[in-house]
Amino acid sequence: MIPAPEISETKPAEKYFISKKTDVFFNDIYKVYKFIALFFKEAFSAPFEFKEIINQCYEVGYKSLALVSLTGFITGIVFTKQSRPSLANFGASSWLPSLISIAIIRALAPLVTALIAAGKVGSNMGAELGSMKVTEQIDAMEVSATNPFKFLVVTRITAITIMLPILVLYTGFIGMMGAYLNIHQNEQTSLIAFFKSAFGTISFLDIFSSIFKATCYGFTIGVAGCYQGYNAQNGTQGVGRAANSAVVLAMFMIFVEEMVIVQFVNAIR
Amino acid sequence: MMTIKSNRPVIVGMFILLGLAILVVTLFTLGGEKKTFVKSFTLNALFTDVNGLLKGANILYSGVKVGTVKKISLYGNAQVLVTMSIENDAESHIHKNAKAKIGSDGLIGNRIIIIYGGDSTGAEIAKNDFLTVEKAVTTEDMMTTLQANNKNLLEITNGFKSISKKIDSGKGTLATLLNDPSMANKLNGTVDNLQSTVANFKAVSASSKNVLASLQDFSGNLNKPGNSMNALVTDTVIFRNIKSTLAQLEQASNEVTQFTVNLKTTSEKLNQKDNMAGVLLNDPAAASSMKGTLQNLQAASHKLDEDLEALQHNFLLRGFFKKRAKENKIDTIIIK
Numbered sequence: 371m372i373p374a375p376e377i378s379e380t381k382p383a384e385k386y387f388i389s390k391k392t393d394v395f396f397n398d399i400y401k402v403y404k405f406i407a408l409f410f411k412e413a414f415s416a417p418f419e420f421k422e423i424i425n426q427c428y429e430v431g432y433k434s435l436a437l438v439s440l441t442g443f444i445t446g447i448v449f450t451k452q453s454r455p456s457l458a459n460f461g462a463s464s465w466l467p468s469l470i471s472i473a474i475i476r477a478l479a480p481l482v483t484a485l486i487a488a489g490k491v492g493s494n495m496g497a498e499l500g501s502m503k504v505t506e507q508i509d510a511m512e513v514s515a516t517n518p519f520k521f522l523v524v525t526r527i528t529a530i531t532i533m534l535p536i537l538v539l540y541t542g543f544i545g546m547m548g549a550y551l552n553i554h555q556n557e558q559t560s561l562i563a564f565f566k567s568a569f570g571t572i573s574f575l576d577i578f579s580s581i582f583k584a585t586c587y588g589f590t591i592g593v594a595g596c597y598q599g600y601n602a603q604n605g606t607q608g609v610g611r612a613a614n615s616a617v618v619l620a621m622f623m624i625f626v627e628e629m630v631i632v633q634f635v636n637a638i639r
Numbered sequence: 640m641m642t643i644k645s646n647r648p649v650i651v652g653m654f655i656l657l658g659l660a661i662l663v664v665t666l667f668t669l670g671g672e673k674k675t676f677v678k679s680f681t682l683n684a685l686f687t688d689v690n691g692l693l694k695g696a697n698i699l700y701s702g703v704k705v706g707t708v709k710k711i712s713l714y715g716n717a718q719v720l721v722t723m724s725i726e727n728d729a730e731s732h733i734h735k736n737a738k739a740k741i742g743s744d745g746l747i748g749n750r751i752i753i754i755y756g757g758d759s760t761g762a763e764i765a766k767n768d769f770l771t772v773e774k775a776v777t778t779e780d781m782m783t784t785l786q787a788n789n790k791n792l793l794e795i796t797n798g799f800k801s802i803s804k805k806i807d808s809g810k811g812t813l814a815t816l817l818n819d820p821s822m823a824n825k826l827n828g829t830v831d832n833l834q835s836t837v838a839n840f841k842a843v844s845a846s847s848k849n850v851l852a853s854l855q856d857f858s859g860n861l862n863k864p865g866n867s868m869n870a871l872v873t874d875t876v877i878f879r880n881i882k883s884t885l886a887q888l889e890q891a892s893n894e895v896t897q898f899t900v901n902l903k904t905t906s907e908k909l910n911q912k913d914n915m916a917g918v919l920l921n922d923p924a925a926a927s928s929m930k931g932t933l934q935n936l937q938a939a940s941h942k943l944d945e946d947l948e949a950l951q952h953n954f955l956l957r958g959f960f961k962k963r964a965k966e967n968k969i970d971t972i973i974i975k
Contacts, residue, residue: 428647
């Protein structure tokens with residue numbers, strides 16, 4: 371009797387280009403690139419999912435308004451209160467509106483709104499798409515001749531890219547009103563004098579750079595949330611990981627972009 | 640549920656529209672503040688130093704913002720050409736003889752351009768004109784002046800230092816004043832004297848006050864109509880009389896003076912021997928001669944008296960004297 375040949379338990383050694391982790395990292399970058407390329411391809415090709423885009427705009431924009439408004443208002447008040455002593459030491463309390471407008475419009479409004487949106491919307495996208503992925507709903511959509519990427523991903527990314535600049539405008543306005551409330555209480559400055567002073571130091575470039583930043587942040591949050599959710603694996607654990615990764619990645623990328631855009635804007639200022 | 644879903648596009652539309660409204664209002668407010676949408680013209684100024692002036696900096700004319708800096712560029716030999724965008728409304732107010740200088744928005748604020756001066760003697764400014772530039776006082780200039788002040792302060796403090804050293808070592812009057820106890824006693828005495836002097840002054844001033852009050856009363860009375868002093872002061876007739884009296888007095892005094900002069904001349908002549916009265920008064924020989932004459936006259940008159948007595952008893956004249964004695968006797972009886 372010929373003994374059956376032994377099946378080797380050890381798998382053949384995998385070959386990596388640099389190392390496993392490095393290769394995975396670069397592979398992920400490539401996959402993100404492919405994901406973004408696919409987004410642009412699908413976004414500008416018919417049919418367009420306008421209804422779903424508006425639906426997502428409602429979910430992403432309108433439902434976040436209360437949260438970002440409250441955050442912006444508190445940011446305005448707190449920043450004003452914290453800045454006053456430093457300026458008062460120089461006898462320059464009248465410069466508070468200028469300082470606040472520069473801080474809120476140039477930096478705080480886009481950044482705070484983006485971070486809030488990353489936490490609320492990015493995690494929501496990651497979790498929603500992740501759960502749909504692990505429960506094979508996305509596969510079911512493909513089977514039913516619906517383009518899941520166009521319906522789920524393109525609409526979400528488009529919605530957050532459009533809505534975040536709008537939310538930034540709200541946050542900026544409400545933040546400035548919060549700052550005015552505090553300044554009026556302490557310095558009895560009138561609304562007109564406050565806005566005259568506030569607009570005296572900012573320029574069109576500041577406003578357009580803020581809107582541009584918000585657009586970039588929105589796109590980043592959308593891409594991070596949708597990519598993590600769309601590529602979720604390993605069941606419910608994968609859903610949680612996708613939601614978490616979406617927030618962390620989005621926030622990290624927001625700060626990187628902030629640095630790059632500020633450098634770029636200062637170069638052309 | 641369906642109703643809610645159908646409302647979503649409306650809510651999203653409103654949400655976006657409101658957001659865009661905030662953007663539009665912001666842009667227009669900013670444009671109004673930056674004079675972006677205002678029709679403007681260009682002015683130029685050549686500075687040697689712009690002290691960190693930035694593009695977009697405000698331009699003030701008589702303290703009113705009239706435009707912004709459009710362009711800053713190096714020009715010629717170490718000069719800076721500043722191109723300014725000025726709103727058209729200000730064109731008729733700025734004249735060619737106006738000047739430009741670099742100022743500061745507050746003590747530590749941004750650099751701005753200040754246009755000032757100019758009047759109707761100069762023509763109105765035109766597009767692309769060059770404004771006359773005046774060098775403004777910069778922070779560096781202030782620091783230089785401060786540095787000079789510091790040096791002066793150092794010299795002054797050094798002077799004080801040497802003075803205090805001298806005082807401490809007991810040299811000079813001031814040191815004696817500070818260190819000698821006898822000087823302190825003298826000073827105390829002086830202060831006591833001063834105190835008593837001041838007390839006297841106080842009393843004098845109180846008296847003066849009373850005198851002044853009396854004078855005030857007197858002047859009040861003078862001003863009060865109806866009394867003689869007031870009449871004296873205010874009546875023009877009396878004044879005229881007094882004036883004429885004074886004139887007469889003056890004339891009289893002149894005459895008295897003339898009389899005195901005459902008297903003096905007379906007395907001088909009396910002292911001399913070239914005239915009769917002078918000889919009588921001054922010449923002793925004449926006096927003795929005069930005395931002899933007088934003695935002779937006395938003897939002669941005695942003899943004459945005796946002769947006349949004899950005549951009374953002469954029979955030729957005796958009747959006349961008897962008749963006269965009788966008449967005298969009758970007059971005496973009548974008087975009684």
